[in-house]
Amino acid sequence: MLPANEPGSHVSTSLPPAHVSGSLAEGSALGSTWTPTLPPELATRAMGVARDVAQRLGDPQRVALAISAAPKQTAYPRTVGWQPQGLAQGDAGLALSCSYLDACFPHERWDRISHSYLAVAAEAAERSTYSSTSLFGGLAGLAFAASSLSRGGTRYQRLLATLDDALLGQIAGQTDNLARVMTKGVAFGEFDAVSGLAGVGAYLLNRPSNPAAAQALRALLCSLVALARCDAGLPRWWTPAHLMGNEETAALYPYGNLNCGLAHGIPGPLALMALALSNEVRVEGLQEAVDGLAKWLIRYQAEDAWGVNWPYAVSLTAEGLPESADVMRAGSRAAWCYGAPGVARALWLAGVCRGRPEWRELAIEAMAAVYRRPLANRQIDSPTFCHGVAGLLQATLRFANETQLPMFADAAVDLVEWLLSAYEPDSIMGYRNWEPGGTRVDQPGLLEGAAGVLLTLLAAATDIEPSWDRAFLLA
DSSP states (O other): OOOTTOTTOSOOTTSOOOOOOOSSOTTOSSOOOOOOOSOHHHHHHHHHHHHHHHHHHTOHHHHHHHHHHHHHHOSOGGGOOOOTTOSSSSHHHHHHHHHHHHHHSTTSSHHHHHHHHHHHHHHHHHHOSOOOOOTTTSHHHHHHHHHHHSTTTTSOHHHHHHHHHHHHHHHHHHHHHHHHHGGGOOOGGGTSSSSSHHHHHHHHHTOTTOHHHHHHHHHHHHHHHHHTOEETTEETTOBOGGGSSSHHHHHHOTTOEEEOOTTTSTHHHHHHHHHHHHTTOOOTTHHHHHHHHHHHHHHTOEEETTEEEOOSEEEBOTTSSBOOTTSOOOOOOSSSSSSHHHHHHHHHHHHHHHTOHHHHHHHHHHHHHHHHSOHHHHTOOSSSSTTSHHHHHHHHHHHHHHHOOHHHHHHHHHHHHHHHHTOOTTSSSSOOEEOTTSOEEOOOSTTTSHHHHHHHHHHHHSSSOOGGGGGGTOO
16 A cells, blocks of 8 residues: 555645755765856746746646647657656656745645645556556655655655555565676666666665665665676676667667666666765775776767767677777767766766766866767757756756856856747647657656756756756766
8 A cells, every 4th residue: 555645744835845955975075055057037037937837737637638648749659658656757757846846936836736746646556566666667766756745754654664665675676686697697777777776776865764775775785886896807787689678779789788878877876876975875895886887987988079978888799898998989969868968977976975086077078078069969859858958957057066167057058048949838838858850749757758847947047956856866
């Protein structure tokens, strides 16, 4: 049973909003106070658009209209299914979004709306015959949303306890399975941010007061430490072709590959392990694993005409070893999911927790290369978060607040201006997902819809720290 409507989980507008201070602990190289990145005039414009999108998001009938429209519009029908219990494309993600709206505007109706969306998500999970552990589509994401709405642990405790009971046993089974198969190659969904242990760990990191969750996090980290090791020169996290999920990708990497994206590759575990160290979580070998993964990513950086980048993946050779770092590799898109922004953020977090300024400097250099790339070469046509402009903006905002470098503030201005130009007031939600080929889809969700754009606009224009972006392993 998932008791969303438990006593103590009802709306209480007299409670203060959950203003979360810096996500990085004492290991942060710089202060963690969140400040608006935009100049006042642009912040006002961004807030106006964000307010409009928020009003649409707060209307369940309008959201339902978008959900029903998306399958008829998309060229990729398998990608737009709505999962109410999901964080990426479901009511749990809308609850998380409304939680941030409540923090920004505490005297409005957002707490009531977030509770309503959370109740729908919890009821859907209760009806489901099986729910995965994953952060973006499973129980960890629903629990992440509930913990974000809990206001420091004063609400939703029965729901969180029920979710933790359901999660922790599954996590143990997942880590045990990974230990059995990791020497033979693994599907990236076993360890990545979207479906795997890195994403689940992002939720557990938010539950330090729960001894069982803290213990599960340490066990999960031990599993990732083991995964970070190499056997005869081959990292254990390599993925064979038959586990890549589709024939097209398998054909590109017939001998297997090593995924380099923050969404599906090793930067996700690196970011989680770095955040764990910065939050004083200690397990044997964790520091060495962070060092090893950071050095591996640095070794496999791919230069292009504008500077540092990373490929989607590193191919394995017929001999079953990673290709040489000297081999020319095509760079990937400049997005949260793949490319320099996600990898740079993971390296920055590693540099913070390990006191390695050269890693932080490389992260800044990689972001500078992103901003030098013409828009057409960034391969992020959509305004949305996953592989669009909103994800790049959120990474930029984190760097802007932690480095105070003008380069990041200037880039944030450019990215927000672009997002404002992509605003479509005549669409259902105000923003649509732009698919390859130009098809525009009315998606309301967090990962590939209007909610993700809304959150980044608010993060750029307000002084309320966007703690929601831990779900993306950015902080």
